[in-house]
Amino acid sequence: MSFTVCDGRLLRDDRPFLVQGVDYHPSSAGCRIWTEWDPGAIAHDFERMAEAGLNTVRFFVFWRDFEPEPGCIDMDMLERLRHVVDTAAQAKLACVISLFTIWMNGQLLDLPWRQGRSLWRDEDMLALEEKFATAVAREVGGCDNVLAFDLGDEIGCVDPVEAAASTAEQIADWQARLAAVLRLEAPNVLVLQANDASGVLGPSPFGADNSAALDLIGIHGFPVWAPGSIESTLSFKATNLTSFLVRFASAYGVPLVDELGSYGVDDATAAAYLRASAASAIGNGASGILVWCWQDIAAEAEPYADRPMERFAGLHRLDGSAKPVMREYRRIIGAATELATRRPRPSVAVYLPQRVRAHSGSYLDSGTATLATFFSYLLLKRAHIEFDIVADDLTGYDLVICPSVAHVTLLDLRKLHAVCARGGTVYFSLGDHIHGFPGEPMVGAEIVDYAPPSAGKSAFSWDSDEWTIDWAATRTRTTTLRPTTAEVIGRYLDGSPGLLQRRVGNGRFLFTNAPFEAQLDRPERLTAAPWERFYRRIAALAGVAPVAACPDPDVEILSDDRDGCRRLVLINHGVTPSDTEISWGGATARVELTTKDWTIVHVRPEEADR
Template sequence: MLLNDGRPWLGANFWSRAGGPLMWRRYDPDLIRRELAVLREHGMNLTRSFFYWPDFMPEPDRIDEDLLARYADFLDRHTEAGMRTVPTFLVGHMSGENWDPAWRGDRDLYADVRLVARQAWYVRELTARFRGHDAVAGWLISNEMPIYGEPSTRDTVTAWAELMVQAVRAGGGTQPVSVGDGAWGIEVTGRDNGFSVRDLAAITDFVGPHVYRMENDVVRQHLTAAFVCELAGGFDRPVVLEEFGVTDNFVSAEHARHYYRQILHNTLLAGATGWIAWNNTDFDDLYDQEPYRHHPFEMRFGVTDSAGRPKPQLEEVRDFAAVLDRVDLPGCTRPPARAGLVVPSYLEHAYPFTEDSDRTYLFDVLRQSYVATRAADLPVALLRERDGITPGLALYLVPSAKQLTAPAWRTLARLAEDGATVYVSYSPGGNGVQRGPWYADLNGMFGVEHGLRYGLVDPITDDEVTVGFVRSFGPLAEGTELRVRAGGDEHNRAYLPVRPTEAEVVAVDAHGRPVLLQRRTGAGRVVLCTHPLEHMAAALPRVNPEPTYAIYDALADLAGVDRPVTVADPLVHAGGLSHRDGRRFVWLVSQSPDELTVRPAVRGKLTDLAGGAPVDEVTLQPYGVRVLHLTPES
């Protein structure tokens, strides 16, 4: 965890409202003092700041001394305010515009030896100038370099990034450093832009996702940043949500408040330990300046307005800061998960003769599965197949799976033998290339005989799939019916026709065909779902909460996964943190647009975080959050 005076990083990306990216030409120390003061008064302790490259390096061998003096004053203003900043060196992209130093020409930013050398010199010189200032909390090499420098090859980008990090160290910088690329690499998105999160994490000190998503489902929107943090957090580095935010042009004041609240608390529960909002202020007076002239919605991303007044977003940051202090976040960790969500290696590796959509399909499927785990109050660890599927968990989820490698299927079968519950839902995949289940031993592993025809799928023709339980399954009693909307296209809106051999049928569809089957094996079980429930939901707008969470809830119950606090209503998600002094904290996060009152099921006792009063019933405001203290059963 990265700390400022014992507190986690919490702040805003900063451009003064007098100039935006051109602020260093119009530098106003008194205005900077006022702008920082309002952020500090609302719990922020950090900014991310920017060396606008065309201005700071007007010639290949010269850095502008006047601007360096202004930046030094900027650092002093931070010290005065009790704040720190993270300088960003190579700022050639910002808010819908790319700017080059006048001398760059058409040289490749990553591969041209002369240009890479000049970048390294620039980074080293700036680091040497400011390395000793108490206000410097860390360093960022770039701002969204995949947009500015464009994608490149993985080897080229990693070599460039390593040289830039070495330049920071050569300049005497000992503070944490990262790339500033947005964590948009293949390990998160399934798209290879050359900026491998895995490779870059190995040479940097933290991972910094930038998340601005256009979605069609409110719950997915509120949980996508959390899911991205989970994906980015598997490389043994702290995760700082380096950019997130909303523009007033796209969201009302009330919903902006909801969005900030949801993003902050959900990413905390997903393992993020730092947050830097985009951005500190609105830019109404810069309407005739690039990039705001042609991207006018970019003028209204601030947590303060163009007169410096706090907006609802900043009030949410203030309230979040108070929660972080009350639970003493630096002393907290996430409780170890007893369930795992398997991330196929096909997300981050282009195997021979596979399709790009084999990877991008996985992001949507895995995210929807993650949403269902949250609705089931089921903490999960993301298990990357490439790093080996962690043994010893009680439950393994493999949602809407077309592809795992053959050794991974063997591992899962062995884990079931050893006592785990392994759940796999079928999918023929997201395209028509080798469409079908790439399983090592479908019939043997699941105790069925499949009835697939080569090159064809068995389409789901009903708009709604009935999952009717013919025997009890954890808390789901015999006779229970779940109704699942069917989404997808000609390739993946399809079921797996099977006949049980060793497996027992747990649930059937409206046509009497098996939907859920269970095969006992050794000390555990494998559960096969013949319909791609997670994919069908991922393909639909405004679908959440959807019934897959009830199956996950039953799986957790059957597997014996410990869940100290659960809520029957899937619109309220329970999560938690544990403190090293033995305290435990519970978050209740509502995904309802209306006020909700719930009675959590608790293994122990809940008390108010402030006064210690017992809590049996909780009323949550629309999209509200409540944090409570949990005393577990003795």
């Protein structure tokens, strides 16, 4: 038996496998699972997981417990690890094993002998890591319920300064080196790297776009720690965050949400957050979900003495009773295969330029620009326009969206020119007027100069539509354009060009010097006005229609065709209930959804033709 990935899907013995599980520490022992050994408690917890319908458990190998002295691996600890894996097998649970666990719940549970040496660049440490990985893989790699080895939970947090000093190439080499060791001993086990949101929305070299050596890309969905203006756990942005991270990671590999949860909220809020975010993540292509975490923690030892509130993020209370969030998770589990859509290829792509996640290497660089990608994602969702997020091949897309671009390369420009040459439409908004400007030949205009924001450029209009621009919300300088060969289709209040259209090949290039997406990064701004109308108009120019007509922008619509039937997965990301009408293909349905709720609508062909 083996786990593999093929065509963007996770398989077990060549059959689709959707991870539905939890992250796990025993409640009484917490992070001392290996030193305060209680196999009976672990077996009891695993049996309860299986009874709840879960199929996977993720747990953590605290390296210091297994290797108290450099090169001296404790064989008793390896036997305990094997016992946990075998116990999971008895409960029919697959295992995700996090190696090299040092960082946990905001604290370092460090090796006393590491003495600050780099995990990624120190050759002596690398040799010890290879030896430890080999020992673990030999012990459990032959177990047919081991799904994946995680190289280390949020391992960049072990030494943030050293991680920032490491290049993407060095981290990629580290991942490839350890993955090769693990695969040599355990060829049927996958390899992933579990990263927080900085792997997409920040400059960390541990990123979704730096994962070529990995089989799965780990995603963590905690809105409270995500950058940007996420107003609350129940905001529209919050419950769309994880699915965005999934779609972003899908541009580079197969995403697995290996941590999903909420902190600092009451039971009802936690349940509502999981209800919408989990349904959306599965519907948007996650290979599965592991919820943080199984049960509240009774242990008071490190890291809980320092961060006691980390103890109360469980699906169950200390007495073992289920919280409302667990009831919602069981509902998700019961419908998971229905929620997992196989979307037909859309005609719209959000393009990720080569340098979209580059960190500032010098005064010339603008920094990470993926928050603008997030807002582009949100606008398309609110406009009900289906799309892919694409980092490479743009062949076959009728509309390519490049949001608030801070850095564009010659290769990027060649790809975009090819889209236009074959008759497609490219929409490009400016995020940096030096390194993000596509050039006069593409735009059909030149930049005259930059200046401080002024009332004259506080809004631009396109026919009867007008959009305000909050320049202060971005790093983009306010510029003035001088058209050369482009047609002006939108103007600022001062009369200067704000939106240009130029014929390129058989297609068109639409350009605005306003950072339209990035300037939405203010609390409440996204939902305060119908910004998605701008995207609908751009899509209409490209001949692209919404997947369905729906007047409520808070409702996400995912569709696919299965067994001759059209299915619509509808998720209300709004902070209030939704009572709306969905129309598509000649069919209409009235849908009522409570706050953060979801439903699945099936439509037979004969109904759609009426």
